[in-house]
Amino acid sequence: AQSVTQLDSHVSVSEGTPVLLRCNYSSSYSPSLFWYVQHPNKGLQLLLKYTSAATLVKGINGFEAEFKKSETSFHLTKPSAHMSDAAEYFCVVSDPDGGGFKTIFGAGTRLFVKA
């Protein structure tokens, strides 16, 4: 069975400081993992995805995430936060081998960026 846990419902950082959004997953298969971002009153946009290639994945807008199988984690990081990064972020696990569409969304982490 799959599950995904975003460890923080809210994260607050100052502009120019690093961002860390934490995600742990559980999967019976070799998972595909994603991070999506949702700005206010908008749909979700793909930030990055892990597909069993390189464990360090680079995405858009300077974000990256590292797949750590031993820790079952896929944390999202950015070296320096920008005001425009304020949004909600969703960690997603997907079963690439299942016959259906087994995609599980985390509950989301809202990122606040202070000037």
Added chain:
Amino acid sequence: DVKVTQSSRYLVKRTGEKVFLECVQDMDHENMFWYRQDPGLGLRLIYFSYDVKMKEKGDIPEGYSVSREKKERFSLILESASTNQTSMYLCASSPPRQLARSLFFGEGSRLTVL
């Protein structure tokens, strides 16, 4: 640019009304999805479709139905709206089954049922 368009951004309906939410994608994707988004619960899958006239129940199909008569259009129907269906509804599409299939989302339809 790829696009998923949800026709209504904001709707207010009364209990018992029939509600249609429309979604159109211009990417020629086979797969289309309807999700419901509620604070603290993330996104939950209502229904999905992998081909015209095909549909599959997701995790929370009760109280909803769907229609897919054309490849580009996927409609969500609330036969008799209830207050607990007040939510944000998100439509998404994706290409055929592949490793790490990404979802492309519309901007959402916020429904309030009074």
